[in-house]
Every structure is written in structure tokens, then in C-alpha cells.
Amino acid sequence: MTTHTSNSFFLLDERIQRFLWQEQWEALREAQEAAIPFIVGADRDVIVAAATAAGKTEAAFLPALTHLLQQETPALIVYVSPLKALINDQFGRLERLCEQLEIPVWPWHGDIAASTKAKFASQRHGVLLITPESLEAQLCNRGTAVAALFERATYFVIDELHAFIGSERGKQLQSLLHRIEIAIKRTVPRIGLSATLGDMNLAAEFLRPGGSTGVAMVVSKSEGGELRILLKGYEEPLVVRAKPVFVDEAREQTADEDDEEPPEPQMPAAIAAHLFKSLRGTNNLIFPNSRREVERYTYLLNRLCDAQLVPNEFWPHHGSLSKELRLETEAALKQKERPASAICTNTLELGIDIGAVKSVAQIGPPPSVASLRQRLGRSGRRKGEPAILRGYTIENALGGQSSLATDLRLNTIQAIAMISLLIEGWFEPPAVHGMHLSTLIQQVLSVVAQYGGATIGQLYGCLCAPGCPFSGVSKDEFVTLIRHMGQKDLLVQESSGLLLHGQLGETFVNHYSFFAAFASEEEFRIVCGNRTLGTLPVSQMLTENQRILFGGRTWLVKEVHEEEKLVVVEKARGGVAPAFSGGAGRTHSKVRQRMRELLEADDIPAYLDPMATQFLAEARHSYRRLGLHDTAFLDLGSSVVVLAWFGDDVNEAITCLLRYHGFDAMLAGPFVEVQKGQRGVHEMVQALKKGIQPERLSDLFSERDNLQREKWDWALPDSLLHKAYSSRYLNLATAAMWAENL
Known part of the structure; x- marks a missing residue:
């Protein structure tokens, strides 16, 4: 560790310094060097934005753990992640360090044993790794105990901040943090970690609604080394049907055509063949744009492996697969003995640690420039290796009654546009607009559960007053909403004015699915x-x-x-x-x-x-x-x-x-x-x-x-x-x- 040029290294606790020496760290990364002075005092909100694998997690935890070690009484870091898999990852990364520091680490999500959760509830210090849904369950089910559970909270660390901004789940998270601060009667510093943020000021407003001016920003510019890009085009041939000779035959043929299945496209097989030839023997991520296409390309690539009599190297990963199948793919990517490539939706876009991949393949235009940047951050992480992007676009052949989309080759033009914006360093700013009234309904029901009832004034003050997560909702709109919830039997009002759950509200809140603010991705x-x-x-x-x-x-x-x-x-x-x-x-x-x-x-x-x-x-x-x-x-x-x-x-x-x-x-x-x-x-x-x-x-x-x-x-x-x-x-x-x- 070259420490003579690092001021931040000496701000860390000696035990953490020793651990870094033992791990043979050569130096602190740029993001860590800049973030440590802001975080170590636990006196402000901070956003750390840096490329994937730039050491953001350590940039937050090294100074936060230092602060915990300096306290005379036990304290708590609450780390919130969008994914259970990320929590399992972070537990693995933190456990060795925290064991040496004698700081307990508590993973908490649906798959964690009740005994572990009970143990945390009795100790309430160390590092708590939790999802928004599990946090929601605590506020709903332990109403009166919320203040005691979080009274020692010293930091809220929010990982993959960009995944929350502008979503119902992000609005829920804002509300949960705000409600915990109301319960413990003080604000807790928030640390947001993100790889992709188009506008830091919008991100700061999300992190601390109404208080964005006090958020410190750490933006690491070191984006890594060389970027290699290839965009390949594939033309789907026209399907020519024989023309009928007689009018009656024409009627007959038209009727048949309606019932007949459209022919399977030919070009996915050609793309699969190129992927097979280019990617075999290395670890890669392949992103088609839907679950259906993930299944298609997995099938085609597995068939090629069978035909060549080689072990399968291609594994599917999307939200509709069972947990066992997803874990199988993640395990295949993590093990070092055999190469493996995942064909996936955005489920592997976030920071699950699957190690470095050689290249990223994108079939069709990506959902956004930001997601393309996030995906590409997985490649070129080893020293001296370039990041490699292989893009594939399919266009229908011109001729016949080709559509405007075909004439203008829109798939290819959009892919080129997005790649050019990526190269320039532009990506979509966070979408912070939106009233998020769906989540407001959920939070009203949750607050009523937490306090065993609430007046309309208390609910408005907790959720919609200035500085609150739903501050854009007027009093008139809120009254309209509460009345309608009454008509839907979600709420009932006692003669004293206290609002309680209606029969339907009670049924919803008592079911585990209530804790998620987002709808499961239904097609x-x-x-x-x-x-x-x-x-x-x-x-x-x-x-x-x-x-x-x-x-x-x-x-x-x-x-x-x-x-x-x-x-x-x-x-x-x-x-x-x-x-x-x-x-x-x-x-x-x-x-x-x-x-x-x-x-x-x-x-x-x-x-x-x-x-x-x-x-x-x-x-x-x-x-x-x-x-x-x-x-x-x-x-x-x-x-x-x-x-x-x-x-x-x-x-x-x-x-x-x-x-x-x-x-x-x-x-x-x-x-x-x-x-x-x-x-x-x-x-x-x-x-x-x-x-x-x-x-x-x-x-x-x-x-x-x-x-x-x-x-x-x-x-x-x-x-x-x-x-x-x-x-x-x-x-x-x-x-x-x-x-x-x-």
C-alpha cells in the first residue's frame, strides 16, 4: 500500500489499515480517496458515483466502520440493496473484515433464518444488510418497536441508487427512511452508491428530498481503459408465398395464411452461430431485449454446444426463472474452472459480483444508454484488458410492402445513436418526476399498521408535508384519495376521526406480498x-x-x-x-x-x-x-x-x-x-x-x-x-x- 500520497488512508481506523496491508492493497481507488473524508464524520449526506468495480462499496464501508469503531456505545449501519443476491454478495465481502473488527454483520431478507433476525433484534448494532421490502415489514409488524430497533442508526447506505430513482420502489424507500427518522426523532446521514447517474443534482434531491443542497458529491472520472466496439447487421429475408391463379384459390390461401404460424426468423440462428464462435472459452454476458428472446438464444446456443459435442457454456438468467435456475447460472459464472456466459435480461445489470467478463453482447438496441453503460461496466475490469461490446441488429429485407421502420432501418439507427451517446459520456438523467400515488396508497396503509391507526392530519404530515416524500400531493388531492380508499374498503374511520384498516385493507396488509411497492412484472x-x-x-x-x-x-x-x-x-x-x-x-x-x-x-x-x-x-x-x-x-x-x-x-x-x-x-x-x-x-x-x-x-x-x-x-x-x-x-x-x- 503506497500510503505516502494518501491522506485518506490515515483517516481510517488502525485495524482497518492493518487489514488493507494484509490484503496487499496497492493503493486506495480514486472514489475511496475522495469519499473517506466526507463519510468518516457521519455528519452529512454523500453520493459516490463511480464505474462498476471502482470500489464504491469500500468507499462507503471503510470510513463508516471507522466511525463505528470510534464510538463509545454500539452503533448501526443500515445498508439497503435492491437485490437479495447483492446482500448475499456484500455479506461475503464484509464478513472477513468485520470479523477482525468484532462488528457483527446481519443479512436480512426473505431467505434468512428467523433465528438470525431475532438475534439482530436483541443486539441492534453492527451492519444490517436489508431490502426495502424487509424494511417495510419491520415498520408494519413492529410498529411500536421501530424506534428501539433503529435508535443506534448512524448511516443509511443505499446501493445501486440509480435503480431506485424514479421508481415506485424508490419512492417507498424514501418514505421508509423518512418514517424511521420520525420514529427516532433525528436525521441519519444517507450515503448513495451508484454507477450510472446522469444528473447529480436530481440524484441528490432523490437522496434527501428538500435538502439536496447539503449532499456532498463524489464523482470518480476514471472510467477504465480502452473500449472496443463492433456492431453487426443481419438481414431477415422476405418470406415469398406463391401467388394463387384463381380468385377462389386466393380466398382459400388468405384464410390459410391467417391460421398458419409465421415462419421462424432465420437471423437469430446466424447471430447465435457468431456468438458461439466468438465467445466460447471465455466468460461473457449476452443481453437480448426480452425473456422470450433469452429463451430463444439459450436454446440455439445449447443446441450448438450439443452439435459440437462440447460442454454447455451458455446459461439463462431472467426474472421468471426459478430461484434454483438463477443461482445455477450465477454459480457457473463465479466458478473459475470452466468458462460460462449468461444470456440475461437486466437481472444481471446490477452489481451482483459475477467476476470480470471478457465481453458484453447486446442484441437489438438496449433499453437505454444508461443500461448499456451499466452492462458494459462488467467488461474490461482486469488490468490491461479492454472493455468489449458486440452489438447485433436485425432488419427485415426491403421490398414488397416494407414498413417505415424497415425503410429507415430503425433498429440499427437506434443502436448506433445509443452507442454514439455512450462514447460521448451522455446517459439518461434520473426520471424524478411522477406523483407515485400507487405507492402513497401503500404507505398510508403501512403507517396505519405501524401506529395502529392515524388521523388524516397525521398521515398528511408524515407523508405529504414539505420535505416529505410525497410533498407534491395537495391537501385536496390527499382528502380525495383517503375518501376513495374508504369507498374501496381499504380504510374505515372511527367516530373519533381515527383511520383504521377496512376489511379489504386488513387482508392486504396481513399478506407478505404487501411489503413490495412494485407490481410483479406481468406481461x-x-x-x-x-x-x-x-x-x-x-x-x-x-x-x-x-x-x-x-x-x-x-x-x-x-x-x-x-x-x-x-x-x-x-x-x-x-x-x-x-x-x-x-x-x-x-x-x-x-x-x-x-x-x-x-x-x-x-x-x-x-x-x-x-x-x-x-x-x-x-x-x-x-x-x-x-x-x-x-x-x-x-x-x-x-x-x-x-x-x-x-x-x-x-x-x-x-x-x-x-x-x-x-x-x-x-x-x-x-x-x-x-x-x-x-x-x-x-x-x-x-x-x-x-x-x-x-x-x-x-x-x-x-x-x-x-x-x-x-x-x-x-x-x-x-x-x-x-x-x-x-x-x-x-x-x-x-x-x-x-x-x-x-
Whole structure:
């Protein structure tokens, strides 16, 4: 350990210094050097933002443990993680050090034995590693004991901070920390650890609502070494069917076509073959964009292993797999004897320690630039090794009635846009807007459980007053919410004014599933006639008569059943083939604007293979041929496509505004499609410029729109559901600004 240049090393307790000597640390990392002076005094909130494997955990724990060792009475560090697997990891990392320091470490989640939890409850000091859900269970079930349980809390350490920001779970965590501070009658310093934060000020506001100016920031710039990128393009050939000779045969063939399964795409097998050839013998992560695709590529790669008579090296990992199968994959990645690659969804994006991987493969555009950055942080972690990104995009062959998405090669253009933004160091800022009323319902029920009843004034003061997690909710809105919870039998009011659980509320709170604020990731079942076509995650509003792409075909949405998570479709005829296929997350405006810049430019990125280069050239040719450089409206005969080149929040706002003004509009991936009627583009522009008055917000939606995205949305009155949805998913301000400039 070179200590002569390190001031921070000497701020650590001598026993910790000795441990670092024994472990043969050469030096403190940049993030650790900068964070230790801020954290060791336990007198302020701190955010430590650094690349994956930059030593963030130690940057928090070395100074926090030093502070604990200096106290005359036992103290407590509460570490909150989004994943049980991360808690198990951190327990393994901390246990050896803490054993030497004689500081107990307590993992606490659903799989931990009751005896361990009882032991912690009797001692209440050391390091507690816990999930938000287990924290919620403590506040609900040990109401009167909460103050005693956390009275020694000296730090709250929140790992993977970016995974909480802007989510229902993040709002729940804010509320839980706030409620613990109310119970112990003091504030506790909060330390946020994160690899990906686009805007530090927004992150600070999340960490300490209303007190962000006092948050110290540690941003480590050392992003590691060389980055190698290859983007390969694959063209899916057109399916040509023999043309019938007679009219009757044509009718017969059309009927047959409707019933016949679409052919399996050919290109995934070609991508699997390239992955097999390039990745065998090393550890890698492969990210397709859905659970269905994870299963597809796992099957293809396992088959290649069998055909070559070699041991399997490719393992699946996604949220729907059983715990045993996920642990099997994690174990395969961690062991050093045999190479292993995981085909995964974002479940392996967060900091589960699977060791260094050689490369990261991304099939299709990633959900966001931030997630691509997070994924890539797994590669190039060994000294002298580059980080390697292999990207794969599939485009349908041009010809026949190719869609606008195919003509513009949108998969490839979006992938290039995201890679270019990644190289520049841009990624999405935290989405901190949103009323999160679903979680407010859960927290109202939880507070009533904690105190055995509460008045409406106490609830508002605890949850919605200035500086509280739900401070954006007005008194009138809160009263409306509480009344509606009464109508739903979630709450009842005694004659004294005390609010208690209603019969239904009692049932919910007494079930273990209550502790999670987020809805389990349910997919909508897609049904045509009496046949189930499959399931689809839905991240945009679905409306009747909207076209969706599923299983290589275009379908017309006939009904959306929110409660049953069911979409009834029929085969679509004509119209623009949509780019909407669900599941890839919501795209930011900066990405779409970069896509347009790429289409208008002439340079060719060096990391494209010949087919991806051809896709880029074809996309630019189509863009110019269609005259899209100087119009935002493309006439397709029966409909007009609006190309605003904004993110999903703006496009969805444009769609809602056009519908409000009487147009038949629907989302079509990165565009908005409007069916032609009596009125033309000029009337459309005028309607968008008119916008909508805030008091008419509810008129943007119809009764049939699928707005219930979160766990408790079903318990919201329509007026608040509309407000909650708008605050989270619509950007009306930018839509209005864009319309003004048309």
C-alpha cells in the first residue's frame, strides 16, 4: 500500500489499515480517496458515483466502520440493496473484515433464518444488510418497536441508487427512511452508491428530498481503459408465398395464411452461430431485449454446444426463472474452472459480483444508454484488458410492402445513436418526476399498521408535508384519495376521526406480498380468437384499433382488458406496419434526436460491419427519398405519420392531444400515426397548438385506455389515476413547445 500520497488512508481506523496491508492493497481507488473524508464524520449526506468495480462499496464501508469503531456505545449501519443476491454478495465481502473488527454483520431478507433476525433484534448494532421490502415489514409488524430497533442508526447506505430513482420502489424507500427518522426523532446521514447517474443534482434531491443542497458529491472520472466496439447487421429475408391463379384459390390461401404460424426468423440462428464462435472459452454476458428472446438464444446456443459435442457454456438468467435456475447460472459464472456466459435480461445489470467478463453482447438496441453503460461496466475490469461490446441488429429485407421502420432501418439507427451517446459520456438523467400515488396508497396503509391507526392530519404530515416524500400531493388531492380508499374498503374511520384498516385493507396488509411497492412484472396475454399467441410486456399506452407487431406479424388491437392483463387482437390488413413491439423500455428524446442527426449526416462510424454500414446507407437513402429532412408529417395514403423525433413521453402526449381534439391517433413506435378523415395536416397542427387546459387533463384519456401500470393504481379514483399517469408518462410541455415551432 503506497500510503505516502494518501491522506485518506490515515483517516481510517488502525485495524482497518492493518487489514488493507494484509490484503496487499496497492493503493486506495480514486472514489475511496475522495469519499473517506466526507463519510468518516457521519455528519452529512454523500453520493459516490463511480464505474462498476471502482470500489464504491469500500468507499462507503471503510470510513463508516471507522466511525463505528470510534464510538463509545454500539452503533448501526443500515445498508439497503435492491437485490437479495447483492446482500448475499456484500455479506461475503464484509464478513472477513468485520470479523477482525468484532462488528457483527446481519443479512436480512426473505431467505434468512428467523433465528438470525431475532438475534439482530436483541443486539441492534453492527451492519444490517436489508431490502426495502424487509424494511417495510419491520415498520408494519413492529410498529411500536421501530424506534428501539433503529435508535443506534448512524448511516443509511443505499446501493445501486440509480435503480431506485424514479421508481415506485424508490419512492417507498424514501418514505421508509423518512418514517424511521420520525420514529427516532433525528436525521441519519444517507450515503448513495451508484454507477450510472446522469444528473447529480436530481440524484441528490432523490437522496434527501428538500435538502439536496447539503449532499456532498463524489464523482470518480476514471472510467477504465480502452473500449472496443463492433456492431453487426443481419438481414431477415422476405418470406415469398406463391401467388394463387384463381380468385377462389386466393380466398382459400388468405384464410390459410391467417391460421398458419409465421415462419421462424432465420437471423437469430446466424447471430447465435457468431456468438458461439466468438465467445466460447471465455466468460461473457449476452443481453437480448426480452425473456422470450433469452429463451430463444439459450436454446440455439445449447443446441450448438450439443452439435459440437462440447460442454454447455451458455446459461439463462431472467426474472421468471426459478430461484434454483438463477443461482445455477450465477454459480457457473463465479466458478473459475470452466468458462460460462449468461444470456440475461437486466437481472444481471446490477452489481451482483459475477467476476470480470471478457465481453458484453447486446442484441437489438438496449433499453437505454444508461443500461448499456451499466452492462458494459462488467467488461474490461482486469488490468490491461479492454472493455468489449458486440452489438447485433436485425432488419427485415426491403421490398414488397416494407414498413417505415424497415425503410429507415430503425433498429440499427437506434443502436448506433445509443452507442454514439455512450462514447460521448451522455446517459439518461434520473426520471424524478411522477406523483407515485400507487405507492402513497401503500404507505398510508403501512403507517396505519405501524401506529395502529392515524388521523388524516397525521398521515398528511408524515407523508405529504414539505420535505416529505410525497410533498407534491395537495391537501385536496390527499382528502380525495383517503375518501376513495374508504369507498374501496381499504380504510374505515372511527367516530373519533381515527383511520383504521377496512376489511379489504386488513387482508392486504396481513399478506407478505404487501411489503413490495412494485407490481410483479406481468406481461399482457395476446389472444386472437380462441388462440393465445403469447405474452408481451407493455411500456406504452395501448388503445383499440392500434396496430402492434407480434411474432413477426402485424395485429389490430380490438380490446384491452386491464384487470385480466389481456389484449384481444385480430389480423391487421393494410396501414403502416408498427414499430411498437413492447418490452424495450421507454426511449429518451435525446436518443431519437441523435437518430435524426445520424440520418442527416454522411460519416460512417468505424465500428460498423459491412451489413450494418449498408443498413445505415439504406436508411439515409429512404430518409432523403421520403423528404423527411424538411417535414414532420409523412402522407401514407390512408394515414399520416407524425415524425417529431422525440422520446416516448412526448410522442404519447402528442397522441393524447390529437385524440382529445377528435383525431384518430395512435402510437406507432417512435412515431404517431393518424388516420385520415375530413381534416388534414393544417388542422392537426392547429389542434396541437391549442393544447389542453390543466383542468381538462382527464379528457385526454378514454375509459378503455390501459393506464393501470402500478400495483395500487386500481384503488385510485379516475381523476387521480389520470394525474398520476400524466405526471409519469406524458411530457405535455415539450409537446406544446414543439407544436408552437411547427
